[in-house]
Amino acid sequence: xxxxxxxxxxxxxxxxxxxxxxxxxxxxxxxxxxxxxxxxxxxxxxxxxxxxxxxxxxxxxxxxxxxxxxxxxxxxxxxxxxxxxxxxxxxxxxxxxxxxxxxxxxxxxxxxxxxxxxxxxxxxxxxxxxxxxxxxxxxxxxxxxxxxxxxxxxxxxxxxxxxxxxxxxxxxxxxxxxxxxxxxxxxxxxxxxxxxx
Ligand code: GAR
Numbered sequence: 001x002x003x004x005x006x007x008x009x010x011x012x013x014x015x016x017x018x019x020x021x022x023x024x025x026x027x028x029x030x031x032x033x034x035x036x037x038x039x040x041x042x043x044x045x046x047x048x049x050x051x052x053x054x055x056x057x058x059x060x061x062x063x064x065x066x067x068x069x070x071x072x073x074x075x076x077x078x079x080x081x082x083x084x085x086x087x088x089x090x091x092x093x094x095x096x097x098x099x100x101x102x103x104x105x106x107x108x109x110x111x112x113x114x115x116x117x118x119x120x121x122x123x124x125x126x127x128x129x130x131x132x133x134x135x136x137x138x139x140x141x142x143x144x145x146x147x148x149x150x151x152x153x154x155x156x157x158x159x160x161x162x163x164x165x166x167x168x169x170x171x172x173x174x175x176x177x178x179x180x181x182x183x184x185x186x187x188x189x190x191x192x193x194x195x196x197x
Contacts, residue, residue: 002027002028002029002030003028003029003030003083003084003187004029004030004032004080004081004082004083004084005019005023005029005030005031005032005082005083005084005085005086005183005187006031006032006033006034006035006077006080006082006084006085006086007019007020007031007033007034007035007047007085007086007088008034008035008036008037008073008085008086008087008088008090009034009035009036009041009043009044009088009089009090010036010037010038010041010089010090010091010092011038011041011042011043011089011091012041012042012043012089013034013041013042013043013044013046013047013088013089014043014089014172014175014176015088015089015109015175015176015179016034016043016046016047016086016088016089017043017046017050018175018176018177018179018180019031019086019088019179019180019183020034020047020050020052021050021180022180022183022184023183027184027187028184028187028188029083029084029183029184029187031050031052032052032053032080032081032082033052033053033054033055033076033077033080033082034047034052034053034054034055035054035055035056035057035073035076035077036054036055036056036057037056037057037058037059037069037073037090037091037092038056038058039056039058043088043089044056053080055076057069057072057073057076059092066093066094066095067095067097069092070094070095070097070098073098074098074101082105083105084105084106084107084183084186084187085102085105085106085107085141086106086107086108086179086183087106087107087108087109087141088109088179089109090108093145094141096143099141099142099143100143102141103142104140106140106141107138107139107140107141107151107179107182107183107186108138108139108140108141108146108148109136109137109138109175109178109179110122110136110137110138110139110146111123111136111168111171111172111175112125112126112134112135112136112137113133113134113135113136113137113153113155114137114139114146114147114150114153115147116131118145118146118147119145119146121164122134123164123165123167123168123171124164126158126167127158127162127163127164127167131158132157132158133155133156133157133158134155134156134157134158134167134171135153135154135155135156135171135174136153136154136171136174136175136178137150137152137153138150138151138152138153138178138179138182138194139151149191150193151182151185151186151191151193151194152178152179152181152182152193152194152195152196153178153193153194153195153196154171154174154175154177154178154195154196154197155196155197156170156171156174157170174196174197177196178194178196181194181196182194
């Protein structure tokens with residue numbers, strides 16, 4: 001039986017596409033749902049084009065009530081009985097109640113070499129710090145923001161004159177390689193980290 005994967009997005013969904021396209025053939029998992037907290041997320045149409053069920057749980061009507069938002073999200077997720085959740089550019093902070101419900105079953109990709117630069121503006125912070133390398137990390141999601149066990153990293157150089165946009169564009173293709181590689185291992189219950197290139 002294939003592991004059932006739900007992918008959570010907020011934006012363009014390029015990592016979602018990389019994950020979804022990787023789950024084919026002898027892959028041990030299959031995508032069962034793409035859910036966005038933003039109705040206008042470009043990734044929703046891409047998911048539909050890939051034949052994946054989609055759902056929207058707009059966070060805005062819930063205001064600051066994160067628990068109510070997450071209850072609505074959980075209802076959508078549970079309807080598709082996922083074994084694994086992949087956060088792929090999902091830009092909402094999750095409560096400890098949600099992260100503990102999915103403990104050991106939820107992955108995230110973050111555009112920095114964690115533990116450096118959890119949170120936002122990772123590329124600008126790496127450049128401002130004078131770092132000579134940057135990259136991306138896939139990790140298990142715990143209650144600590146961007147803090148769970150690291151399951152993979154890909155490194156790229158920071159080049160002289162880099163802008164945050166240029167660095168992000170250099171890292172993104174590595175996100176698309178790293179996340180599928182980690183998910184495949186994870187779905188096979190293999191927790192050894194993946195290091196790229
Ligand atoms: C990716 O770069 C991902 O690492 C980042 O958002 C982008 C989403 O792009 N995630 C975070 O910053 C999480 N804090 P995508 O929608 O094209 O996959």
